[in-house]
Amino acid sequence: MCAIAGIFDLYQQADIDIGLLQRMTDIQRHRGPDQGGLHREPGLGLGHRRLSIIDVASGQQPLFNEDDSVAVVYNGEIYNFPALMRELQQFGHTFRTHCDTEVIVHAWEQWGARCVEHFRGMFAFALWDRRQRSLFLARDRLGVKPLHYAVLDHGQLIFASEIKALLAHDQLRRDLDPLAIEDYFAYGYIPEPRTVFRQIRKLEPGHTLLLRHGSAPGQPRRYWDAPFKRQNLVSQPQLEDELIARLQEAVRIRMVAEVPLGAFLSGGVDSSAVVAMMAQQSAAPVNTCSIAFADAQFDESHYASMVAERYQTRHHSQQVQQHDAALIDQLATLYDEPFADSSALPTYRVCQLARQRVTVALSGDGGDENLAGYRRYRWHLHEERWRALLPLGLRKPVFGALGRLYPKADWAPRPLRAKSTLQALARDSVAAYFHGVSIMKDDMRAQLFSPALKRDLGHYHAVDALRRHAEHCPANDALSLVQYLDLKTYLPGDILTKVDRASMAHGLEVRVPLLDHPLVEWISGLPPALKLHGGTGKYLFKQALAPYLPDELLHRRKMGFSVPLADWFRGPLRTRLQRSLSSPVLSGCDMFNMDYVQLLMQQHQSGLRDHSAPLWSLLMFESFLRQMLETPGRHLERQAA
Structure with missing residues (x-):
């Protein structure tokens, strides 16, 4: 795994500042600690860590074709590179290395911008074609690897794997995007293509961007989408066999490495399935790592040990302590923009644990989105049946009124906490799903935001991020729609971002077999009833895994990978929370109603409400503001060090 950075002058061919290019590259050294490389020519600079x-002895970057007219800097792995290398050799291309990077330059020569359609893997790369005077940026289909860019006022385009590298450029404006702030406090992350900085964008998954010298930047082009195209049905046993065969292949091609390799083992279905497939294809015991919690409500280590014992893995476990909350400022530094998924804490620790023994780890990420594993899918379909009974024009006033009148009862059993359900029934399908996944509901954000921030937002609403994707959804059933929305937003914006930054902080490469794009395409075409069946998520997957995993694990209640925030905020984190949310950094930014912030803290500490998710989002936002905006120069110096 690697880091890339670069500067491209859109209109001039002046010399690129080599010191700036070096700083942009070095700031990301944690992503690629083994080697660094730079290339500079008039109007262009490329950097790589x-x-x-693979091919440890060679494959240094930037990497060029035979006549040095095409160069690439690349982050990722292309798993089908041996087959592509043979195919390209038949077209007359000559290879000097045995690494996947060289496939990219020759694939560009052969197929141009459509080269990405031939790659199977995770990648983000920038390719320079001197003859065409063009720069080609590309990101993998599901967004496993990141790529950020900004067009500066004086005509330069800068790009990097992480935002912190772009902040090294003194011509980059650092003003915040109010729309991104609305997104953040709704979702807990900022969905693509927006970032917290108005001038910086994320290249969306499955997109490319072609830039030509002398021309204004165009719009990114989509080259892939999840098809959700229904397959020709065969018997369920045949589908189960094919699912296992496809998973085995996805795992097998990700086990190729010249360095130590292992897997995360949370004790959930997805990571356990990956470990089971690895164990069957490995001559040596698989290295596995897991995180444990003292609180039994959050601890899955028993199930991880069960799988480790069954497959005789070399298993290592570590307990996350309450003092791990000291990582708060470090997490804000890692993610470069506000990021409110508290499971970043145990993710950071499991990556740290894994890196002590391996350089590559396979994970089970992506299974919930692909195979309908989230409980919220079940609730959404239940609400959809009610929404189908009455038109929106009738539901909106009736259920809207009931939702406003019904008391909020965080303390009550789930069936009695009907306020959110009533509010969801008053909305259309997309707005209802947005309401369900929001960490701060519309009424809470309306009370939190200052008049100045509301004025800057205009008519923008965070649900617009989902509506934009819903317009392009190829499926017409309720389950596939929300899966599609998660594949476009939650998966890349939260899950994959969390794992990428946490793993790269330790120089660990994480590979994701369940996001193998042929597997994703095939699963998307399965009938919805084989994914969510009678209230059971991942139905076909669990049936197929019956010979490989114990029933106790396959059919237990889903726990999720989270931490006991509510208790932490009433205990060891109480003082830190009060100090941060009363800080002049937060009160002085003119974005928030500080009286409401204090009310959230008071209600949580009293036990009247569980505001742990909103409070964590404010805590992370304060840490971001303090580190990234108060002293950006010192922050970047720490990163380079």
């Missing part, structure tokens, strides 16, 4: 995985 390398974590050596």
Whole structure:
């Protein structure tokens, strides 16, 4: 795994500041501690940091074709590179290395911008074609690897794996995007293509951007989408066999490495399935790592140990302590923009644990989105049946009024906490799903935001991020729609971002078999009833895994990978929370109603409400503001060090 950075002058061919390019590259050294490389010519600079995985002895970057007219800097793995290399050799291309990077330059020569359609893997790369005077940026289909860019006022385009590298450029404006702030406090992350900085964008998954010298930047082009195209049905046993065969292949091609390899083992279905497939294809015991919690409500280590014992893995476990909350400022530094998924804490620790023994780890991420594993899908379909009975024009006033009148009862059993359900029934399908996944509901954000921030937002609403994707959804059933929305927003914006930054902080490469794009395409075409069946998520997957995993694990209640925030905020984190949310950094930014912030804290501490998710989002936002905006120069110096 690696880091890339670069500067492209859209209109001039002046010399690129080599010191700036070096700083942009070095700031990301944690992503590629093994080697670094730079290339500069008039109007262009490319930088690279390398974590050596395949063809360790060669494959340094930037990497060029035979006549040095095409160069690439690349972050990722292309798993089908041996087959592509043979195919390209038949077209007359000559290879000097045995690494996947060289496939990219020759694939560009052969197929141009459509080269990405031939790649199977995770990648983000920038390719320079001197003859065409063009720069080509590309990101993998599901967004496993990141790529950020900004067009500066004086005509330069800068790009990097992480935002912190772009902040090294003194011509980059650092003003915040109010729309991104609305998104953040609704979702807990900022969905693509927006970032917290108005001038910086994320290249969306499955997109490319072609830039030509002398021309204004165009719009990114989509080259892939999840098809959700129904398959020709065969018997369920046949589908189960094919699912296992496809998973085995996805795992097998991700086990190729010249460095130590292992897997995360949370004790959930997805990571356990990956470990089971690895164990069957490995001559040596698989290295596995897991995180444990003292609180039994959050601890899955028993199930992880069960799988480790069954497959005789070399298993290592570590308990997350309450003092791990000291990582708060470090997490804000890692993610470069506000990020409110508290499971970033145990994710950071499991990556740290894994890196002590391996350089590559396979994970089970993506299974919930692909195979309908989230409980919220079940609730959404239940609400959809009610929404189908009455038109929106009738539901909106009736259920809207009931939702406003019904008391909020965080303390009550789930069936009695009907306020959110009533509010969802008053909305259309997309707005209802947005309401369900929001960490701060519309009424809470309306009370939190200052008049100045509301004025800057205009008519923008965070649900617009989902509506934009819903317009392009190829499926017409309720389950596939919300899966599609998660594949476009929650998966890349939260899950994959969390794992990428946490793993790269330790120089660890994480590979994701369940996001193998042929597997994703095939699963998307399965009938919805084989994914969510009678209230059971991942139905076909669990049936197929019956010979490989114990029933106790397959059919237990889903726990999720989270931490006991509510208790932490009433205990060891109480003082830190009060100090941060009363700080002049937060009160002085003119974005928030500080009286409401204090009310959230008071209600949570009293036990009247569980505001742990909103409070964590404010805590992370304060840490971001303090580190990234108060002293950006010192912050970047720490990163480079």
